[in-house]
Amino acid sequence: MAFDASQYVVGDDWAYRSRDTAASERVRIKAVTPRKASASIEVEFLGDDGAGRRLQTVSSARLKARWVDVEAYDARQADWQRIDDFELDSVERSAVLTVYSALIPEDVAELDWRPVENATILKDRAKLTDILQVPVGEILATVQWFTTDDATIVSPAGAVIIAEAACRAHSHTILEHVIEEEAAARHKCKHGGPHPIHKGEKSSPEWEYRWYREHVRPEHELLRQWCGHRAVVAHERLTAAEAENHRLDLLVVQLIKALDVAGDTTQAERFAEEHERDRITPYLARPVVDRPLHWSEMPVREVPVYRRRRWW
Numbered sequence: 001m002a003f004d005a006s007q008y009v010v011g012d013d014w015a016y017r018s019r020d021t022a023a024s025e026r027v028r029i030k031a032v033t034p035r036k037a038s039a040s041i042e043v044e045f046l047g048d049d050g051a052g053r054r055l056q057t058v059s060s061a062r063l064k065a066r067w068v069d070v071e072a073y074d075a076r077q078a079d080w081q082r083i084d085d086f087e088l089d090s091v092e093r094s095a096v097l098t099v100y101s102a103l104i105p106e107d108v109a110e111l112d113w114r115p116v117e118n119a120t121i122l123k124d125r126a127k128l129t130d131i132l133q134v135p136v137g138e139i140l141a142t143v144q145w146f147t148t149d150d151a152t153i154v155s156p157a158g159a160v161i162i163a164e165a166a167c168r169a170h171s172h173t174i175l176e177h178v179i180e181e182e183a184a185a186r187h188k189c190k191h192g193g194p195h196p197i198h199k200g201e202k203s204s205p206e207w208e209y210r211w212y213r214e215h216v217r218p219e220h221e222l223l224r225q226w227c228g229h230r231a232v233v234a235h236e237r238l239t240a241a242e243a244e245n246h247r248l249d250l251l252v253v254q255l256i257k258a259l260d261v262a263g264d265t266t267q268a269e270r271f272a273e274e275h276e277r278d279r280i281t282p283y284l285a286r287p288v289v290d291r292p293l294h295w296s297e298m299p300v301r302e303v304p305v306y307r308r309r310r311w312w
Helices: 066-083 088-104 125-132 136-140 156-169 171-191 205-227 231-259 265-278
Strands: 013-016 026-036 039-046 053-061 065-067 108-110 119-122 145-147 152-154
Touching: 013 039, 013 066, 065 066, 066 145, 088 108, 088 156, 088 205, 119 136, 119 156, 119 205, 125 136, 125 156, 136 152, 136 156, 152 156, 156 171, 156 205, 171 205, 171 231, 205 231, 231 265
Parallel strands: none
Antiparallel strands: 013 026, 013 065, 026 039, 039 053, 108 119, 119 152, 145 152
16 A cells, blocks of 8 residues: 555644654654655754744654644653563563463454554453453553553553463463473474474474574473463373373273283173273262252163063
8 A cells, every 4th residue: 555645734733753752843844755655754843932943854754743733642652651661582572472372362452562562452351350360450550551542551561460360370271382382392303394484494403402492491481480380280290190091091901902812801891891981080080969859850761571481
């Protein structure tokens, strides 16, 4: 889509900023030269008395708002500068992005990159409270934020706190994600894989291991930390128990088959039936106390009666 330079009218006064954090200066447009993606604009800088001081050619990106709206624009920029209080490193940035992608829908909250990198646009406080299992107001009380017409903008420090709270509330989901990534990284560190930077090339196992140590493992350790030591230990114990149960299940099947091949078919069938009948499933792990049934609620089971011929 071509750039529309019609909004810049010769003679209009605009607010100019040499950089986003600089003070707004009043300028008057003298000439406009449209380009494909911007416009080159000749402006005259005006003093407090309205008199012209000098002429200068600037980019249209440096004209932020019409001068009549400069107070509202300056107030909003002050809000953005106020929440720009924390800079995430690459590991924190990647971990926060992982949590938001896995647990927080975009219609609830999403990361924003401009003008403040890693700020959070909070769209639905009630739904976010349900996800985090923590009142959003408690988080906002500890960080910088401001409101717009349709959303709440939270500082990068708040994004880290939101991600950590989401990890605590849904540790199983995040830890499953970490295990899947570590399984893939283990394979790559042995056999190499598609190069993440040089497309079309294959990386060596040594390169993959260096990449894992420098980028992947620090993120995984941070995610585990956010989940909490107790959640990590419980998840690892559950994973180990499931793996051991699967190993023993395969071993029992092999033993029953060997018993059948050896000729003891009766014992093999009995063990196979018992092995399948007495399985302990999540539904049986906790006893369920039901109310006593009335006799009218008792299930009726019809048993066929076989008449035998009498002999006498």
